[in-house]
Amino acid sequence: MSRLEVLKTYKIYIGGKFPRTESGRYYTPEQNGSKLGNICLSSRKDFRNAVVAARSAQGSWANRSAFNKSQIIYRIAEMLEGRRAQFIEELIKMGASKAKAVKELEESIDRLVYFAGWCDKYQQVFGSVNPVASAHFNFSMYEAQGVVSIVAPEDSALLGLISAVIPVIIGGNTAVIIASESMPLCAISFAEVLATSDLPGGVVNILTGHEKELIDHISKHMDVNGLLYCRENVPLSFDENCEINMKRLSHLYSTNWSSEDLENPYLILDHLEVKTTWHPIEQIGGSAPSY
Amino acid sequence: MKNLLNKPLKKHPDFRHTTTIDQVGVLERTSRITKRSIKNEAKMQGLKMALNMIDLTTLEGADTDQKVRQMCNKAKNLHVSSIKLPTTAAVCVYPSLVKTAKKEVEGSGVKVAAVATAFPSGQAPLDVKLADTKFAVSEGADEIDMVISRGRFHQGEYNYVYDEICAIKEACGKARLKVILETGELGSLDKVRKASDIAMYAGADFIKTSTGKISPAATMPVTYVMLQAIRDFYTQHNIMVGMKPAGGISTAKVALHYLIMVKEVLGEQWLNNNWFRFGASRLANDVLMQIEKQLSGAYQSADYFSKD
């Protein structure tokens, strides 16, 4: 007797929870004629809720020790490794060959491990003590921008998504992601990985839906500090709207997401601000002039 | 005229917790004060003011009656000039020479200050210090310049230092008391501030930087911190305390910067010799040279100014 398959409901990921879209709408992307599933068609209100979650998670995420962040990112890699079969299946379902699916999954895991190692190193490599001429200790270090919205790659469901989001959160930002519209399955399954990886809720929030419907709200939202656009051409209005509250806009696009060009710490710095701090140095004793 | 004698304040704060100072900020402030440009009439007025604030000082083991008489003469008659010049504020000598000095300056308005309390180290028992002080006063000293017990201060015995100053103050009677902190031995501006507070609460009429026997002696940052302490004390208790930087101030230009500092930190009511003094032996002649330069337009030679 054939068994009736239990179909998975793909929900969105906000604040560490998996709600359905508040709009109650869905869309049904297809691959080679077969339906991938009923996918939430997220609304502007879902986006708004996700930003609220991201904002409330940001301070404490940024304050976590770099070492702890590193462990969490590594943990994500471990969890992904543990779910190989599921992701490979989904990648195949979304049109990849078996070999390609395996390769993408493995590269995704390796990329997570690569970036996990940067968490507690980029500050050491790029922070600076600046030799000012006056009697002050002056140092510059990198801090998070805040909430960064990511329009994830359309054509790389898992590796592209990871390449976009991990460098963003490593620096203490929290993220709201619009997943690939045509290949959304891995994004939601990745959310399930995140939810079981010690990553605090709200650090990464993942929505599915139409880019066109959401893009204006993303670029105009006053509580979003940075934007990362990972599809081919940045829409003009997206760029223009940055003016409203001086959002930082980055564009990350590749025709080959497995390229090693996408493994470097500068991708982390792209979403950080430089803070410079001054403090007087007392001049008593040694060869310094007397007080 | 306001009564010029302060009294100890019995109610005083816990001296372990006094105002803290940021040294770099103080250096910035004093360096900005040195950017003030004092020209023309303001300069002439400032130079005359400076002369009249000098405690002309000799504090040598080799001091003799004759040496002190010569110096007193200089204090009274600083220089023969085309304009009327003031005298110095006082002469400053060891207790054994007070009588000589007193006789010499009589009627001139120049006061006699005596260093006392086992000057300069202060390493003697309290009764010796009291006897030293009482002797100087009985010889006719108008002012007593005492030293604090820096050893005790460094040991954290702030109340001992306070009590000692109170006792000396009482022994001074009608003589005004200048309390020497010997800031060159205190080690930080925080401690300069602490010692200033202790001295003022103990009834100091003046607080003074240095004995002149230790380097560094008076500096602008140290003086600035002491002036701020005086201002805070005045704000809280409405009691004026005088200031005397001593040692190391030998040029007119530096003296004028000190006066600007007094004006900006305390206000013009401190700009007279009741409330501000320079302890100096070489300053007078440089100020005099500057005055003559202002009058004649020509740069001066030391040969034309008496050395006593």
Next chain:
Amino acid sequence: MAKKSKHTSWDLSPAPESTGHVDIKKKYDLFIDGKFVKPKSGKYFNTINPASEQVLSSVAHANEADVDRAVKAARKASGPWQKLSRKERAKYIYRIARLIQERAKEFAVIESLDGGKPIRESRDVDVPLAANHFFYTAGWADKLEYAFPNRKFAPYGVAGQIIPWNFPLLMAAWKIAPALATGNTVVLKPAETTPLTALKLAELIQDADLPPGVVNIITGEGDTGAAIVNHKDIDKIAFTGSTGVGKIIRKAIAGTKKKATLELGGKAANIICEDATIDQAVEGIVNGIYFNQGHVCCAGSRLFVQESVYDEVLEKLKFRIESLVVGDPLDKNTDIGAINSKEQLHTIEKYIKAGKAEGAIMYQNNCDLPSKGFWCRPTLFTNVSQSSKIVQEEIFGPVLAIQTFRTIAEVISKANNTPYGLSAGVWTDKGSKIFNLSSQMNAGVVWANTYNKFDPASPFGGYKESGIGREGGLHGLQAYLKF
């Protein structure tokens, strides 16, 4: 000044800086392709001394055609400049630094004449910092691969740079030095009220034998700036000025290849904790808000004082303000010079009126003001809150708004409660509190137990609406390279 009662008053006599060695031409043309050329617009406008309202000179007003001519010159120079060995490029920049040092006095006097700032500041801050900026940056020209390890980079090409009137020469240095060190060529427009030191810099650049077209300096007004921003052959925009104009620029370059560095407005919190070194903090407050007449984007215009020391701080601040000398910018004793323009004075006065209308209590220094020129006494307001207009908006004048706070958590939240994020000040004698407060401030520069310090090695720039990008230090080079 009136004699004060009871005791002798001792007032400073005038101590004017001499102007004998200063050469200001009656008329200045545009500096394009290494030469001064007449503007195609045919138009000139006057630049005045804000302390006397007298005309200093007449300068060309560049129109679109003039901008185009400057950009063409910069483009033509771009190739050879990029090909020049980096060591040679460094040497040109060093040469500029040295020439500024040699002519420091003249630059300082002109800066004060044209902009109204006290000679003490132009002499001790603006001009030396400008020279130092060239000197520091020069050395980077042949060491860029150490600044950005494992990275491929190239200059953008032609940089269009628009600078404000508050630090005219210094801002020109901040813009030109990193552009040249990274191999870009430049079209720079100084502000219309303060064009003279930039034009003197053009003369200096001529004397430095910099290849023609590498630096072009064109004067004009807002329309000139717009023509630079919108010019199709400019690769990079660097702007320092108001957030309002910054936003217009950001929008204008959307969808183009141009990248922008923007240094915009601010409304910095300056936080005085109860355990601060109060007397030094009071100096910091004064430096924070009254430096350069408060025409400083990072001015500490929102003062937060912990309630337990509020009375003491306020009393000391008022006393200190009394010793500030307001008047002739060329007098060596002047602390606060002339407001840069009539327009800016109106803006400041509008805010002072608004502060009073909202019920804030005003206190001003009690000094006399000159009869001619544009002046504003150092001003402070108490009885204000985060919702007050004078607390929310950038005034760009010597006007301080003072609030109190009870706890550190409260002041962090209030300090960050602004769309701006350029700078902040924190004053406490406790180390762990400093690191907490300084790391919690959403601001690009945090001055702990000091304020308004600048150095060529120290990157400067803001979070949020205070701008995008950094200037100065190693970080400032990044803005002029594409990777």
